[in-house]
Amino acid sequence: MFENIYAWLMRLYPSRFREEYGEEILQLFRDRARDEKGFYRRLRLWLDLVADLAISVPREYYYFEPELIGASADQRLGGLPSFVVIEGGSPRPEALLSGGVLAIVVLSTCSIFLSQAGHYTPRRTFTAASSQSHRYKDSSPFGGQASPSGTEGGNGTSLFGRSIVSGRGPRTGETNNSESGGIPPDSSESSQTQRIEDARNGGMIHAAKGYAQVDAAERGRVIHAAVANLKQYYVHPEVAQKTSDALLAHEKNGDYDAVKEGGAFAALLTKQMRDTSQDMHLDVLYSQEPLPEHPLGAIPENRERYREYIEHNNCTFEKAEILQHHIGYVKLNSFPDLSLCESTARAEMNRVNDAAAIIVDLRENRGGYPDMVMLLAAYLFDHPEYMYNPRENTTQQCWTRSPVAGNKLADKPVYILTSGLTSSAAEHFSYDLKMLKRATLVGETTSGAAHSGVFHRIDEHFGMGIPEVKPINPFSKSDWAVVGVEPDVRVKARNALETAIKLAQARLQR
Amino acid sequence: MPKQKLNPLPSAAFQILLALVDEDLHGYGIMRQVEDQTDGRTRLGPGTLYSSIRTLLEAKLIEEVDVPADARPGSERRRYYRLTSAGRKLVRSEAERIADLLRVARSKKILRGAHV
Numbered sequence: 001m002f003e004n005i006y007a008w009l010m011r012l013y014p015s016r017f018r019e020e021y022g023e024e025i026l027q028l029f030r031d032r033a034r035d036e037k038g039f040y041r042r043l044r045l046w047l048d049l050v051a052d053l054a055i056s057v058p059r060e061y062y063y064f065e066p067e068l069i070g071a072s073a074d075q076r077l078g079g080l081p082s083f084v085v086i087e088g089g090s091p092r093p094e095a096l097l098s099g100g101v102l103a104i105v106v107l108s109t110c111s112i113f114l115s116q117a118g119h120y121t122p123r124r125t126f127t128a129a130s131s132q133s134h135r136y137k138d139s140s141p142f143g144g145q146a147s148p149s150g151t152e153g154g155n156g157t158s159l160f161g162r163s164i165v166s167g168r169g170p171r172t173g174e175t176n177n178s179e180s181g182g183i184p185p186d187s188s189e190s191s192q193t194q195r196i197e198d199a200r201n202g203g204m205i206h207a208a209k210g211y212a213q214v215d216a217a218e219r220g221r222v223i224h225a226a227v228a229n230l231k232q233y234y235v236h237p238e239v240a241q242k243t244s245d246a247l248l249a250h251e252k253n254g255d256y257d258a259v260k261e262g263g264a265f266a267a268l269l270t271k272q273m274r275d276t277s278q279d280m281h282l283d284v285l286y287s288q289e290p291l292p293e294h295p296l297g298a299i300p301e302n303r304e305r306y307r308e309y310i311e312h313n314n315c316t317f318e319k320a321e322i323l324q325h326h327i328g329y330v331k332l333n334s335f336p337d338l339s340l341c342e343s344t345a346r347a348e349m350n351r352v353n354d355a356a357a358i359i360v361d362l363r364e365n366r367g368g369y370p371d372m373v374m375l376l377a378a379y380l381f382d383h384p385e386y387m388y389n390p391r392e393n394t395t396q397q398c399w400t401r402s403p404v405a406g407n408k409l410a411d412k413p414v415y416i417l418t419s420g421l422t423s424s425a426a427e428h429f430s431y432d433l434k435m436l437k438r439a440t441l442v443g444e445t446t447s448g449a450a451h452s453g454v455f456h457r458i459d460e461h462f463g464m465g466i467p468e469v470k471p472i473n474p475f476s477k478s479d480w481a482v483v484g485v486e487p488d489v490r491v492k493a494r495n496a497l498e499t500a501i502k503l504a505q506a507r508l509q510r
Numbered sequence: 511m512p513k514q515k516l517n518p519l520p521s522a523a524f525q526i527l528l529a530l531v532d533e534d535l536h537g538y539g540i541m542r543q544v545e546d547q548t549d550g551r552t553r554l555g556p557g558t559l560y561s562s563i564r565t566l567l568e569a570k571l572i573e574e575v576d577v578p579a580d581a582r583p584g585s586e587r588r589r590y591y592r593l594t595s596a597g598r599k600l601v602r603s604e605a606e607r608i609a610d611l612l613r614v615a616r617s618k619k620i621l622r623g624a625h626v
Contacts (some may be wrong), residue, residue: 013557021560024589025536028556031538060561415524 002033012057012095048152050106059272083168128318163298210290212262219265225458226269226284233466239277242395246276262286262461280481283465307340315341320348328355328505335368335425337373349379357413363443363493367424378402382410387432390479415500418443419493430486435475441487444495448484516569522554524564527593527601533555534575563591571597594623
């Protein structure tokens, strides 16, 4: 029956093509149908065939056209051009009808599959420096990821970190930091997301897929350590109790017995903790490589390498210039350590001080230090403004030190460019300025890396992130953890600059 | 007959030429070989495959050959294809062009890992 369907669909091709290769094509279909059995492979076969038809049928008609045109130009009758029809005309009505039916079937099938796909809880890997118990921000300034040269970031075995599987689901667009040219990632959290397909290239396949096995004893140890940590550290004791009870109940029911891979086990624990606590900042992490017992950030060599890196990279200010129409453009690829980069940051902001509007490009910004967030935000206000940070309780630090002397940007329109890579401190900056209605976000939803937990090492391979403070979010119930920051104007990241320029121009012409 | 431009050489045509470097193959054999040499990333659909084959035949980069003696007896009659000397020359020059690009990419350090 399937062969008949495909034979019928082949009538979409021009007759000449069918005559030449129809039998061969059917034979190829029969070969594939014979070799590709089972639901998944058969589905893949049909998707391939439909995609192939969609591409090759129009092309077959298209390729006849040049000849048709060329032939008519050469044919002259009594000195006048004449037309010669080579192919038997446009597609037949039944071919158009079958094409229409096919399109409806394909669209319906895709819709059904999408709606039936269920909840996908992918794992993501990231590298982390960790200790028995320390804040993410206290560790390696490189977050255990890319080397300063940007040449080691892809192999997943950089000097500073190790591969980890987290239960936190990735958002689209998260990539290996090496794609951003070795820019130091969010050093405030020391954790770094990485797309699994990138990790595969970097030899982290085992960690990414969670192939490493965990036995019952280790599972039990991790569960009980997680429970103990929750009770001791979690900000809400009653929620900690409820979450712990849920984990123990799952253990008692034998729900973990079948989970033998480290990554999968961490993902399951994370999901269950979040389901019970409704707190998206809770995480269980798995690392195939042994986790260090002390924070890497405390190692002086790492600090020195970070310093060298940012000195050679202008504190990750890639650009600060005035574009046409007096639009200022600042491309910042991390929020570097204020103690090392304050003068550079101020100098770069001064370069765009005369702009009529400003575009801050954070599309490749994976985060950094909250102090730098506060410094740059200070330029955008003429009065101290409260900047919400899910990692900190309200302190003096959460108010911008506005106004900045000599600054002219406080009342200028602000556009922030975002992508799926934009993470952590860059999301902090974007989220607050959006909520304060101070900036228009243009681009894609950000990665959703709030990283507000404190890291607790459980054993050589497992650790967990637990929020120990619960600052009140003045804007809404949730921050950007997991879900990311939504742009105001959604466009592909690669088109964001162009769109923002147009928006700024339109605004300035009012 | 329609002329599909081969300059630049389309990816599908290049893959087909590469697939035929070692041995003569029929359509399905070419499809499988392409799938293997791209680690499963590329599965040429029937329309794309035969459209490309036709173009390559017209450009005399491949030719149709008799069924090889070692083909399974009693199996369906199939058309086998072989690389011509012009096709071999073209696939080599295309591979060299890509190798040059790779060298440039390496020198700019945009590739991850030392193995690529």
